[in-house]
Amino acid sequence: MEAQTTALNQILYPFKLRFQLWGRNGLNFLRELWGQPSALLGAVLVALFVLVALFAPQISPHDPTRGKLRKQLIPPVWEEGGSPEFLLGTDVQGRDLLSRIIYGARISLLVGILSVSISALIGTALGALSGYYRGTLDTLISRFADLLLAFPFLIFAIGMMAFLGPGFTNLLLALTLKGWVVFFRLARGAIMAERTTEYVEAARVVGQSNPVIIVSEILPNIFHSILVLGTLRMGSMIIAEASLSFLGLGIQPPTPAWGSMVADGRDYLVTSWWIATLPGMAILILVLSINLFGEGLRDILDPRLKIE
């Protein structure tokens, strides 16, 4: 029991070190972030979206899925005919657009975070195996990854969704089935470079087993790259989800998703512009903030990544 704990501690120790380092540098990090107004703005907005998503039931003024048909197509409050009851207006079903956008943030963020996390997990694990052990396994996985890379991302996802049918789980599946490849390539390349460095050699000489070397020596050193890539990928994943929902292949009505809200409002663009435009703005702002934040993160954490 104690031996196990020690072994675990041994594995976790380098992570701990790094986090301690980060903690110590936390102030530094914030100062650097402060030096990049765009990244800071991104961070604040992302945080705001996360808060909105977390407290959706508390802050949304109406039920996002239930509308009153008699109150359909009310314009936003600043337009003529707007009502303070519905700040951003209502859609054709008489549902409050503000509440739908608030709840839509949940779907977008959840899909973004989950699909990126799962992709990163799978991609890094396979990349580590490939990059460290090389050989036939590497060839097999790499060729498979190349095969997947040959498909354009969205076309692949559309095909998968058409095959699997709509729904949240299928959406995640379709996004991660191809999403892991970029993480795989990053992790594989990084580990191939790291495995010949002195500290890995040293660990090997001390008698560390290969899995321990991968997990506790190499991974902490490439973790920041994966974190940065993950942040940057999140934007694309959110756009992919919105695109699929726009095409009617993602989240099904009446669950509010920004992409399907844009699709709903498309036909009403000439007469009721707010139905499509406001969720579109939400997608724009969220993805923009994530990308601004991600790029700031990259500049701070890993200047080497600048050339992708």
Place this chain on the structure above:
Amino acid sequence: MFGNRKLAGLTIFLLITAMILAGCPAPTPVVIEVEKEVIVEKTVIETVVVEKEVAVEVVVTATPVVGPQKGGTLVIGLSADIATLDPADYRETTTETVLRNMFDGLVTRTSDGRVLLELAESATLVDETTWEFVLKKGVTFHNGEALTAEDVKFTFDRIISDNGIDYPEPHTSPRKGLISPLESVEIVDDYTVRLHLSAPFPVAMQMLVHQQIVPKDYFEEVGNEGFVKAPVGCGPFKFVEGSLSEQIVMERFDDYYGGADELPPVGPPPLDRVIFKILPEASTRVAALRTGEVNIIQKVPAHMIPLLATDPNVRLVSGPSTRPAWMEMNVNKPPFDDLRVRLAMNYAVDADTILETVLGGLGIVIPGSLSPYNNFADPTLEPYGYDADKALEMLAEAGWTDSDGDGFLDKEGEKFAFVVDVRPANKDRAEAVAGQLQELGIDASVRVWGDYSVLKPLMLDGERTAYVGDWGDSAFDPVGHFEAKWHSRVEGTGNGRGNFSGYSNPRVDELIEAGEVEPDVEKRHELYDEAQQIVYEAVPAVFLFLPDIVEACTVNTQKWTVAADGRLNMHDVWLSP
């Protein structure tokens, strides 16, 4: 970087959209005034549908132009793709709308539903099961070939024989079911044919409207595939070029015999060219009409009517359609295998409100399975009407109550949840129905199916739960409609080909079968009244409404009106300068 470019593109797109929208005027009280005008216009148009003479007068007074102007190209914005150019190989309205400008049939129908002779000079019922048609002489196809009895026989043989169609692979014509009692066609002489039926078929003339004649010699020469690529008929326009998903271009057939004698003016059409353009998106169609890029558009969405009504260059035309809408419920699967639950659904859905809001009030609520304009609709039926308390009461009786207080009804620990299937065109009304059921604590969600050919077999096999859809009765007769929706499904026949609720009642089957062959109108009324009564009481569907057809044209489009069966007949239409 890729992400950045995409981002920049998105930003620019949204900014431009925002700018355009900022320039759009907000709806003003003027629009509301105009909405009243719409209602006035609508009443006028309803008169149009009932009495054609009145319509002509209205058009003439509206524009002081004397006679039809020759020439010009007219563009029509269609709301859906065309399935094929083979007049024997489709079963939906858009294709028929296009093809019947190139192909004529033995008989045709006016926009208000009367049947007139077209290629036939006379039609006689020789005995109960034999129709004799004498063809007009001197009718030629677009390739110069003369129309004879051979062509008529060839056309019908292709439709009624098994695997009569060779392209893209051998299959039986989907139009066979429209004339299922037809057994054989006999050539009496060059210009006389007899149609032999297996049983009396009182709606023969109404159903024959949907069968268009193709030239035998040309067809045999080029084959089925060649014919689909370069179709030849004897209609007012001949095929020039086009693709099924973009546009079909036709030009005037100068040797046109003139069509139905009773539909003057008779002769070649005034227009040089007609282009059927496929514009599935409503806002695109409306924009194209307002810029004058197209002359006529199908399916004007309700919320755009005020916008078009204020446009001095646009005329709105509407009239009752032939497509009653319901939410069909699978009667063989829980929760809808319980009559009380189905009845409760009829009380739970407020069809009036959906009609008034989502459909802009254009249409009427229907009490049962048939359109009230159907010649055999039972006038004694009354809509169940919205009554939420009654609905909840009946659901409680059936065991559905909110016992765990989560806001949703449940029974034996299971939540009342189901999925409403719908095609993209009907999404708004399906969501409205689902929304109203949500209000009562029923967790109804909507699934939009882009591909009907995937959904339809699933529904026919009883694998789905509910479907918000519609079914056309362009013959204004239960035949073609009633047996498709409410007869038990019989493989290999037309019976039950659209029975998505899986409804089956031996008495209804019997009544439908009797109604199809009963020549006496009074007796047919009795048969169909009883059948409607039974279906009304068994509620295999939530009976919703009969929406109006709303179309629009540019003001210079003359002699065109909306047809109840959705047909766009361009023969007499002309463009004033």
